[in-house]
Amino acid sequence: MSFQIALNFEDGITRFVECRPDETVAEASYKARINIPLDCRDGACGTCKSRCESGSYDGGDYIDEALTDDEAEQGYCLPCQMTPHSDLVLRIPSSSAAAKTSAATFGATLAGIRHHSPSTVEFTLDADERDGLDFLPGQYVNIAVPGTGQSRSYSMSSGPTQRQLSFLVRTVPGGAMSGYLTERARPGDRLEFTGPMGSFYLRQLARPMLLLAGGTGLAPLLSMLERMAQQPVGHPVRLLYGVTGDQDLVHLDTLADYAEVIPSFTFEHCVADAASSARNKGFVTGLIDSSTLHDGDVDIYLCGPPAMVDAVRGHITSLGVIPASFHYERFTPAAVHETAEAA
Structure with a gap:
C-alpha cells in the first residue's frame, strides 16, 4: 500500500511521488530523484519545512527550533520526518529546478x-x-x-x-x-x-466554499466539482458564474448535474448584457454579500479575466469581510495564467 504525494513547488510545477506509510516523504521524493530541500534528515534544522494543504500524516520527531507548535497547527511539516496516513498535497518552498526536477x-x-x-x-x-x-x-x-x-x-x-x-x-x-x-x-x-x-487547485474541504467564475474561468472550477462529486462534502459549496452575453454561457446542464450528486452544491449565473434572458443581469459582484461570504468563514476560489478578478477582490474588500482563504487566478487572451493567494 502506498499514498500519492503531490509536491507543488514555488514556480507552480507539481510532481507526484508514491510514498509508503512506513517511509518519510523525503525518502520517497529522493527515491523518485526529486531533491527537495534537505540538510539534517533528523528534524533538527528545519530546512525542508513545507506546508501540508491536504491529507493526514504523522509529523514524526523534531525539535522546536525546526518546527514550532504554532507552525504545526497551521499545517507546516517536515518532510524528512513525516509519514503519510493518506494522500497529501505539500507546498515546497523552493523551485522545481532547485529540486533537480521539471514538468x-x-x-x-x-x-x-x-x-x-x-x-x-x-x-x-x-x-x-x-x-x-x-x-x-x-x-x-x-x-x-x-x-x-x-x-x-x-x-x-x-x-x-x-x-x-x-x-x-x-x-x-x-x-x-x-x-x-x-x-x-x-x-x-x-x-x-x-x-x-499552477498553485490554483482545490485544497482540503474544511469550511464553506465560494467558487467564482468569469467566462471560461469556469474550467478549473468544473475540475474541482468533479473531484467533489467523488467524495463526501460536509460544507456548503456555492458557485457564481458570470459571462458577457447569453451566447457565452456553457455547461449549465453540467452544473445542474453536479447539484444532483453534490448535496451541498448550489449555483447561479448572471449575464452582463442588459438584453439577456437570464434572471440575473449584471456582474457576479451583484450576487456577493456578507451572507454569501459566511461572514469570513469561507474558502474562495476565483478564476476569470483580470478585470473581473480585480472587481471581485475590490468588492469583497469593500464589504469588510476577510475570508479564511482566498485563491485566485487571472488569465489573459493569450492564456497566460497568473495565480495568487490572499488571506
Whole structure:
C-alpha cells in the first residue's frame, strides 16, 4: 500500500511521488530523484519545512527550533520526518529546478472539438500515457499549438480521474490557439503538452466554499466539482458564474448535474448584457454579500479575466469581510495564467 504525494513547488510545477506509510516523504521524493530541500534528515534544522494543504500524516520527531507548535497547527511539516496516513498535497518552498526536477511532457491525440459559440470552444485530448499523468483539480498545462511554435496555458475542466482531458477556450481574433481550433483542428491531430502546473487547485474541504467564475474561468472550477462529486462534502459549496452575453454561457446542464450528486452544491449565473434572458443581469459582484461570504468563514476560489478578478477582490474588500482563504487566478487572451493567494 502506498499514498500519492503531490509536491507543488514555488514556480507552480507539481510532481507526484508514491510514498509508503512506513517511509518519510523525503525518502520517497529522493527515491523518485526529486531533491527537495534537505540538510539534517533528523528534524533538527528545519530546512525542508513545507506546508501540508491536504491529507493526514504523522509529523514524526523534531525539535522546536525546526518546527514550532504554532507552525504545526497551521499545517507546516517536515518532510524528512513525516509519514503519510493518506494522500497529501505539500507546498515546497523552493523551485522545481532547485529540486533537480521539471514538468513532464506528454503526447496526445485530439479526440473531439465542440464550438459552443463564436466565442467559446471546448476540446478533449487523449493523452498517450494517461496513467502516468496526475494533476490537482484546478491546475493547468502548457499546450503546444500545432504548426506555430507557440504554446498556450489552459486549465483542465475535467477531473483528475477522468480518462480524457477537457479544456474550455475563449477564442480571440488572431490568437494562435484560436486560429488552430476554429480553422485547422481535426480529430486525430497530434498535440504535445507540459505540466501539470499552477498553485490554483482545490485544497482540503474544511469550511464553506465560494467558487467564482468569469467566462471560461469556469474550467478549473468544473475540475474541482468533479473531484467533489467523488467524495463526501460536509460544507456548503456555492458557485457564481458570470459571462458577457447569453451566447457565452456553457455547461449549465453540467452544473445542474453536479447539484444532483453534490448535496451541498448550489449555483447561479448572471449575464452582463442588459438584453439577456437570464434572471440575473449584471456582474457576479451583484450576487456577493456578507451572507454569501459566511461572514469570513469561507474558502474562495476565483478564476476569470483580470478585470473581473480585480472587481471581485475590490468588492469583497469593500464589504469588510476577510475570508479564511482566498485563491485566485487571472488569465489573459493569450492564456497566460497568473495565480495568487490572499488571506
